[in-house]
Amino acid sequence: MKEYFEYLAIYVGIQLSRAIPKRALYALSGYIVKRSYRNNERRRERVAKHLKLAFTQRTEEERAEIFEAFLAHLSSFYVEILLISTGRLDFDTAVVNEEEVLERIERLVRRDGRGLILLVSHYGNWEFLGHWLAYRGLSGAVVAREFKNTIIDKRLIVPFRERYGNSSIERKGAIVSIVRLLKAGGGVALLIDQMIPPPNGIDIEFFGRKAYALKSAAQLKLKLDPLVVPVFAERVGRESFRIHIDEPVEYCVAKLDEEEKLRALTQRYSDILQERIEQNPAQWQWAYRRWRLPKHDKSK
Numbered sequence: 298m299k300e301y302f303e304y305l306a307i308y309v310g311i312q313l314s315r316a317i318p319k320r321a322l323y324a325l326s327g328y329i330v331k332r333s334y335r336n337n338e339r340r341r342e343r344v345a346k347h348l349k350l351a352f353t354q355r356t357e358e359e360r361a362e363i364f365e366a367f368l369a370h371l372s373s374f375y376v377e378i379l380l381i382s383t384g385r386l387d388f389d390t391a392v393v394n395e396e397e398v399l400e401r402i403e404r405l406v407r408r409d410g411r412g413l414i415l416l417v418s419h420y421g422n423w424e425f426l427g428h429w430l431a432y433r434g435l436s437g438a439v440v441a442r443e444f445k446n447t448i449i450d451k452r453l454i455v456p457f458r459e460r461y462g463n464s465s466i467e468r469k470g471a472i473v474s475i476v477r478l479l480k481a482g483g484g485v486a487l488l489i490d491q492m493i494p495p496p497n498g499i500d501i502e503f504f505g506r507k508a509y510a511l512k513s514a515a516q517l518k519l520k521l522d523p524l525v526v527p528v529f530a531e532r533v534g535r536e537s538f539r540i541h542i543d544e545p546v547e548y549c550v551a552k553l554d555e556e557e558k559l560r561a562l563t564q565r566y567s568d569i570l571q572e573r574i575e576q577n578p579a580q581w582q583w584a585y586r587r588w589r590l591p592k593h594d595k596s597k
Contacts, residue, residue, distance in 0.1 A: 304448040311453075315383050322376045323535065330372040344583045351504040352578070366579030373535050374422055381428055382457055386536055388432050391425070394539050401542040402435050405526065412479030412523035413437070414514055416546075418490040418570050419582035425538060426530035427486060428461050436462035437484030440471050472513065479523050487514050489566050490581075492589050499556075501564045504571060508588050515562035519555075527569045532580055543569065 314322065334341050344367065348360045355363075380386035392398060405413060415430075415437065417423050427439055439458050444450035458465045466474050466485075475485050489510060492498070498509040518525055527543040548565045550558040574581045 300446045300448045303446050304452060307449060307453060311379065311382055314379050315385070319376070319380070319385070322379065323373065326376045327369065327372040330368055330375070334368060340584065343586070347583045347587065348578075350506055350588060351574075363578050364583075367581075367583055370532060370579050371582075373532065377422055377536060378424055380536070381425065381460070386425070388429055391536055392429065392538055392540055393533055398540045398542060399433060402430070402433055405435060405524070405542070408482075408524055410482040412482055412517075412521060413484035414479070414517060414523050414525045415484060415486040416489050416514060416525060416527040416566055416569070417486045418488060418529070418573075419585060420490075420570070420573060421530040421532050421580045422538060423530065426528060426540065427458070427463055429530070429538075429540070430528070431461035431463045435484065436464075437486060438464045438466050438475070438478055439486050440466045440468050440475065440488070442468040475513070475517065476521070479517060479521050487511065489514060489563075490570055490587065491585070492587055499560050499563050501560065501567050503567055503587060506588055508567075510563050510567055512559050512563050514566060515559045518562060519558060525566070527566070527573075529573055531573075531577060541573070 317325075334344070344364060345360070348363055352360055352363070377386060417426065430436070441458070444454050455465050478485055491511060492509050493511040494509050497511060497513070499512040499515075500507055501510050502508065503510075514525060517523060524545045526545050527541075529541040530538045531541060533539050546565060546569070548562055550561045553561055
């Protein structure tokens with residue numbers, strides 16, 4: 298019963314938002330986000346700690362500026378998700394480099410039957426990115442964990458993800474479906490910035506500190522040799538983005554043993570993300586516990 302009422306509250310809220318002017322939605326979101334962080338000491342300290350871990354050479358004032366910009370980005374992110382859900386975000390005008398991106402998409406579509414892995418992360422507006430790529434003809438599968446409230450997941454989240462033609466794959470046991478999809482020349486999006494411990498993750502360095510990352514992209518690259526392409530939707534304003542579709546990552550690991558090949562490839566993918574974050578740090582999700590280590594890992 299609790300799950301149903303949670304679903305109903307969110308559904309009604311989404312429908313009511315249709316009548317609220319965008320300016321009011323942004324103002325309300327900004328107020329809620331800032332208040333939620335300033336009134337929650339643990340959440341606030343987590344972000345501050347992560348910024349300090351990543352940017353040891355920056356001053357406290359510089360990190361505080363990143364923190365404030367991060368909150369502004371986050372408040373816009375939530376409104377944009379709401380606008381996508383209600384069909385109020387204009388995909389035809391939202392990408393400032395659309396012509397360049399469409400040319401790159403055309404090249405990826407003509408990939409001679411090779412499977413395609415899009416490396417995505419919690420940078421910019423990653424939800425907009427998946428929707429826009431599908432809207433422009435590069436639909437594929439999105440791997441994600443089922444939401445705890447299964448009613449919300451099935452009635453809201455999955456339909457949201459599949460709105461423009463993407464399919465949704467539950468993360469648990471996803472590898473079989475992904476292999477089948479890539480062998481057929483399809484595409485799949487994999488998140489590369491979550492803390493995934495062994496056996497599904499592998500230890501790497503992220504901003505010079507030990508972290509764990511999903512090794513599936515590296516495993517699939519070694520097994521099936523798909524194109525592996527990092528993609529980002531960087532915010533340049535409200536409902537306005539610059540999409541970066543990098544060149545396919547072809548990283549030589551021929552002389553390494555199997556485990557080191559996986560680590561080297563996963564490290565390379567993580568390095569690309571770090572380079573992007575360093576250019577615009579406010580747009581990454583600093584609230585995630587990226588450097589949290591499993592209980593059995595006693596290393597510092």
